[in-house]
Amino acid sequence: MNNFREAVDDCGLREVAFEGYRFTYDNGQAGNDNRQCRLDRALCSDEWLNLFPRAKLIHLDREWSDHAPIKLILSRKESTGANRQKLFRFEQIWVGEEGCEDTIRSSWNDDEDLLATLARCAEGFQKWKGVSIGKIMRDINKKRRRLTALNEGGRSVTEVRERRKAVKEIANLLKQEEIFWKHRSRALWLKEGDRNTKYFHRKACQRKQGNYIEKLVDADGREHVGFEAISGIARDYFL
Template structure:
């Protein structure tokens, strides 16, 4: 089910009505909330008749300002709750799900903003069911708000801002259900912060037991833990990325909601491939992303680098160059590890910085050996996506040196730089 909400900016123009009909036909919403129709009820009903298959309720405009309309498909059961010049309030009965929806249009004047909040507080007192509402106010334009029971009911709901066409407001489209074509995939293995406090965790690392075995043991261990509140808090804190709030604050519900919000925000349901075709679903989306980065990190074998570099004045002294080209050491790797945030961006194996920082005395020697082999070019080129003897940042450094030279040059004849499809140039590492 989809919901569409739009501040129309007036529906008195036939072209605007045609644009609205095209938008509704394209998005096929189950419910529509329109504000600032600037029409009386009779005029708005004529507009609704052009949107076939909808029931509706209208609020007259005050002169040529305001005006609301709420439309719903004829196969949906909507029960009227209350109405005013600022909102339309319904209960939606959808099988065993009963929830409420409010289309809200607040006072446009800043000096009257407090009246909008007071009215919302009154409406909140009537929210004994899961609730979703659209807000159109000067301080919160084109937004949707909901309470926690509604978010639990529609955990996969997503909000999209569509392109502006005739109004200065973006239509908002609320998709309630997860796409049927999306595969339900379980998240990959990640080293959990809560495991650190468990007896036997270090022994498991030392014995190099498989990740799958550790996950099974974790489930058995967690079942025996007496203090579940702290374990759950740490678990959801890591996923919420609310890293400014320290563990121990006993605010598991906050972490849980933050994690759910982050998951919905980061979910990628559609990607467009190089041919301009939309790819939907886990495997198709993953393939588009993988192909993009393979292309990005594959060399195009550029030539004539020396000709470009010969025209630049050197800025790196021999002493600086000696420092930059010195061999990497174990201390460099340890320093880099300690600068990593412990809970961010685990590797492909699910191990984050916290794992290596906690068990460096067990795994450090192996990590150092592997990293140094890669940095020194001792590993096969098939194991690395990078070109030997070249860094990703080479292009940025060259561009910086060119513009630095132009900025500080004193020649009277001057210099000129030409930007040739810079976005395209930076689509590749080179």
């Protein structure tokens, strides 16, 4: 360890400031057998720190591994997106949820126009809501806050057992998140269980960008931009 510190000093490196629980390693044992220490860190030069003065190292929560993942953030990004009315979509994660089939039965009518029946189903689902990605993320965040408290707490047999339970619950929620983004991405050639959530999310974002209409040209050859103007041209075209 002394040799490591000397090498760091010789190279003129310094540690990036971190946030979160101070220890990044835990052997997962209970009671007096438990060992914790900070093994994982980020080092940088003064020149690098001048380029990224707002850099932060985040100690994330340990889940399956003995080591806590660390995340280097170079700067804080601010959201600049504009809000639009969201279209209704049936989510794959609703299948099998209690109340999903009942919602369809109560809304469906074979004697009525199909479009009207589908619209009533959509209205029924919006009232029922079921499992949404927002709820999944809120539950994940809630479970991870609990996991943070357990990681920083004691190491009794009961607490270690409770931590393992929390890890399993988070894994189940992450599975639901993966299914959601897979459905949105339309990347059906990948099997569920691959835990490719970031890939599915990226594909969904690519689809959203590809579906985005920047402008439309009306019958007189004039270009129109903006949500209201584009919506008006599309509506007039099909009416």
